[in-house]
Amino acid sequence: EIVLTQFPDFQSVTPKEKVTITCRAGQSIGTSLHWYQQKPDQSPKLLIKYASQSISGVPSRFSGSGSGTDFTLTINSLEAEDAATYYCHQSRSLPFTFGPGTKVDIK
Amino acid sequence: QVQLQQSGPGLVKPSQTLSLTCAISGDSVSSSSATWNWIRQSPSRGLEWLGRTYYRSKWYIVYALSVTSRITINPDTSKNQFSLQLNSVTPEDTAVYYCARAYCSGGSCYFDNWGQGILVTVSS
Numbered sequence: 300e301i302v303l304t305q306f307p308d309f310q311s312v313t314p315k316e317k318v319t320i321t322c323r324a325g326q327s328i329g330t331s332l333h334w335y336q337q338k339p340d341q342s343p344k345l346l347i348k349y350a351s352q353s354i355s356g357v358p359s360r361f362s363g364s365g366s367g368t369d370f371t372l373t374i375n376s377l378e379a380e381d382a383a384t385y386y387c388h389q390s391r392s393l394p395f396t397f398g399p400g401t402k403v404d405i406k
Numbered sequence: 407q408v409q410l411q412q413s414g415p416g417l418v419k420p421s422q423t424l425s426l427t428c429a430i431s432g433d434s435v436s437s438s439s440a441t442w443n444w445i446r447q448s449p450s451r452g453l454e455w456l457g458r459t460y461y462r463s464k465w466y467i468v469y470a471l472s473v474t475s476r477i478t479i480n481p482d483t484s485k486n487q488f489s490l491q492l493n494s495v496t497p498e499d500t501a502v503y504y505c506a507r508a509y510c511s512g513g514s515c516y517f518d519n520w521g522q523g524i525l526v527t528v529s530s
Contacts, residue, residue, distance in 0.1 A: 331514040333516040333517070335517070342504060342520035342521065342522060342523050343453070343504075343517070343520055344520075345516060345517060345518050348516045348518075349514070349516070354518075386453060388453075388516070388517070390508075390514045390515045390516060391514065393468060393470075394455050394470045394471065394472075395443075395455040395515075396455065397452060397453035397454075397455075399452050400452065400453075
């Protein structure tokens with residue numbers, strides 16, 4: 300099973316600030332890494348696929364990068380509506396696994 | 407537009423069977439490019455993938471090793487839905503259960519549509 304770790308666990312950020320979340324895989328997964336946003340009492344929502352590919356309807360301030368074992372989700376100019384928990388997910392091999400999440404709070 | 411509508415009880419007694427259904431609209435359970443998945447989320451285990459079913463000239467069903475002895479996932483083409491059964495539940499199976507569609511390309515998949523989630527509590 301491929302273990303994903305995320306850091307930080309929690310980040311409190313001022314609006315318009317830049318947020319960077321890191322996801323590290325226990326072994327190389329190429330670009331089979333996807334990012335999701337989950338707000339309280341909602342289902343996860345796909346933000347980025349295959350490490351860096353954008354999703355239709357997702358604001359352009361969300362971007363992803365990385366390959367192999369190290370990946371980054373960046374939120375440029377954070378908005379209040381971005382308060383949520385962010386998860387990475389690997390689909391390189393079964394079982395599919397998720398990171399533990401990074402909670403982003405608005406100051 | 408794909409929508410997944412989950413149904414099933416929110417309370418199950420220990421040792422009994424958890425049963426959930428996910429009705430699909432806007433796509434087909436027999437789709438040649440999608441897989442149909444069950445995922446659960448709890449504070450102690452985070453997001454945990456449980457298994458999937460998909461059709462590629464024949465039906466495939468794959469389970470996570472952590473639940474393989476207790477789980478059954480079945481597609482139902484007549485109702486365009488798929489189901490989850492988890493046997494011999496314990497309080498550790500208490501979680502929010504999601505169904506999700508995964509779009510797959512070259513063997514790599516991402517979850518692009520999720521059901522609304524159902525909190526299932528295992529308690530007597």
